[in-house]
Amino acid sequence: MPVKSFDMKAPVRDGLGVGIAVGVSGVAFGAAAVTAGLDVLQACALSLFAFTGASQFALIGVVAGGGNLVAGTAGALLLGGRNTLYGLRLAGLLGVRGARRGLAAQGVIDETTAVALAQPSPEAARTAFTATFVSLYLCWNLTTLIGAAGTELVADPAALGLDVVGPATFLALLWPRLKESGQVRLIAVLGAVTAVATASFLPPGVPVLLAASAVLVVTLRPRSDRATEK
Amino acid sequence: MTLWPAVIATCLGCYLLKYAGLAAPQRILDHPEVQRFANLVPVALLAALIAVQTFTHGQALHLDVPRLAGLGAAVLALVLRAPFLVVLAVAAAVAAGLRLIGTGG
Numbered sequence: 001m002p003v004k005s006f007d008m009k010a011p012v013r014d015g016l017g018v019g020i021a022v023g024v025s026g027v028a029f030g031a032a033a034v035t036a037g038l039d040v041l042q043a044c045a046l047s048l049f050a051f052t053g054a055s056q057f058a059l060i061g062v063v064a065g066g067g068n069l070v071a072g073t074a075g076a077l078l079l080g081g082r083n084t085l086y087g088l089r090l091a092g093l094l095g096v097r098g099a100r101r102g103l104a105a106q107g108v109i110d111e112t113t114a115v116a117l118a119q120p121s122p123e124a125a126r127t128a129f130t131a132t133f134v135s136l137y138l139c140w141n142l143t144t145l146i147g148a149a150g151t152e153l154v155a156d157p158a159a160l161g162l163d164v165v166g167p168a169t170f171l172a173l174l175w176p177r178l179k180e181s182g183q184v185r186l187i188a189v190l191g192a193v194t195a196v197a198t199a200s201f202l203p204p205g206v207p208v209l210l211a212a213s214a215v216l217v218v219t220l221r222p223r224s225d226r227a228t229e230k
Numbered sequence: 231m232t233l234w235p236a237v238i239a240t241c242l243g244c245y246l247l248k249y250a251g252l253a254a255p256q257r258i259l260d261h262p263e264v265q266r267f268a269n270l271v272p273v274a275l276l277a278a279l280i281a282v283q284t285f286t287h288g289q290a291l292h293l294d295v296p297r298l299a300g301l302g303a304a305v306l307a308l309v310l311r312a313p314f315l316v317v318l319a320v321a322a323a324v325a326a327g328l329r330l331i332g333t334g335g
Contacts, residue, residue, distance in 0.1 A: 021315040042237045049241035052248075054279060059240050069236040073243070080244040082275050085268040087251015088259055096252070105249040110272070159329055161322030164300035167283040168321035171301060174276040175308045184273055191274030192281035199286045211278030215270045219263075 011115075011124040015131025018111050022053075022169055023139020028162035029056055030147025036064035040148040047144035051137065052109050054208075055080040057166065062203070071203050078209045086113040093117075093125045107133030114173050183218060190214035300325030 026047060033043035038060060046056045055076040062072030087108045093116060096104045107129065116129040178185050191211035198207040259265050284301055286292055304321040312320070 017314050021318050025318075038233055038237070042233055045237055045241060050244040052244050055240065055244050059236065063233060063236070069233070073236045073239045076240045077243040077247065079275075080247045082271060083244070083248045084251040084254075085271055087248055088254055088256075088268055089251075091252045091254070092256055092259070094252070101252055102249065105252050106245060108248040108251060110276075113272075159326060161296070161300055161324070161326035161329070164297050164304075164321045164325040165318055167280045167297075167301055168304040168318050170276045170279045170283075171304050172308060172314055172317050174273065174280065177273050177276075184270065187270055187273050188277035191277040195278035196281045196285050196291070199282055200289050200291065208275060208278040208282055211274045212271050214274040215267055219266055219270065 008124065008127050011119050011128035012131045014115050014118070015128045015133075016135050018115050019132045019135025019137075020139055022111050023136040024143050025053070025162065025165040025169065026140040026143035027147035028165055029053065029060075029140075030144040030149070031151050031162070032057070032064075032147075033060045033144075034148045034151040036060040038063065038148075040145070043148040044141065044145055047141045050076070050080075051106055051140065052080055052083055053140075053166070053169075054110070067203070075203060075206060078206065081209070082110075082212075083108050086110070089113065090116060090129070093122050094129060095126075104129075104133075107137070109136075110173055111136055111169075118176070187214050187218050190217060296325040296328035299328055 029047065030040075030043050033046065033056075034040065038046075046059070050056055050059075058079050059072050059076040062069070062075060087105065090108060090113060094104055112129050112132040115132045116125040119125040119128050174188065178188060191214040194214055195207040195211040198210055202210065259268070280301075284294075284297060287294070300321040300323075303324040304317050307317040307320045
């Protein structure tokens with residue numbers, strides 16, 4: 001039906017918009033990875049196979065600081081643990097089995113989850129997931145290679161403002177959630193304060209994970225406090 | 231010292247964490263508290279990532295004026311309902327512009 005194809009335009013547009021916009025920030029990762037001491041092949045391997053920006057940045061952050069590699073890997077994996085939660089939420093929507101599940105799993109990240117869950121129907125969610133995954137994967141890997149191989153050209157990613165792309169991405173993902181309820185805003189504030197307050201004495205990566213406890217602190221309050229949430 | 235073991239462990243681990251979520255029994259989500267936690271955790275993590283990347287450098291508290299201004303511009307763009315790509319471009323452009331004219335550091 002024509003109506004159906006029209007309905008599918010929005011999820012594809014959402015997916016491509018986010019996928020391409022976020023995907024090109026792979027150039028910042030590639031440049032930062034080589035600056036941190038990884039070679040081009042290692043930077044590309046992380047983007048191809050780990051394919052989850054925050055974990056990738058967490059690992060190279062520890063490498064750059066001359067930190068312990070086991071701690072660096074652990075920090076990257078702790079951060080990657082949120083993708084497990086995303087997977088739990090997406091499993092029912094995507095309904096994939098076997099080899100397709102193995103392929104789809106690689107696409108379970110912040111951006112694909114955010115775009116898929118923002119869609120009005122399961123069918124639109126699946127389309128949005130695929131559009132975001134494919135465009136982001138291609139852009140992220142291509143620009144990782146460009147950034148890593150051309151580090152001489154982008155010697156200082158900060159001069160181009162590329163270091164702001166990461167937090168701005170997180171902000172754009174968080175923004176619509178803040179409108180949900182006061183409880184959500186409280187969790188965001190507590191999470192941010194917890195992470196900054198502990199950043200000075202915990203290994204990089206851990207403060208962000210610890211911030212997840214804000215959810216427990218807020219949701220385990222007495223039920224009467226939750227009366228206004230939807 | 232080779233970095234490959236850390237790179238390979240991160241690649242393998244990150245993939246398996248994603249796969250585990252898709253393959254886990256959906257009964258886990260039948261529990262309302264688990265569902266609530268899974269729904270709200272990204273909010274805390276995203277806010278923490280923004281805060282850490284904005285206010286710290288390594289393990290030290292650090293205020294980078296151009297970066298802060300870039301994020302402020304992103305907030306303004308979001309308030310004005312700008313598309314995602316515009317939000318990122320505005321943030322990067324403001325930070326780059328301020329650094330070009332040498333504000334903060």
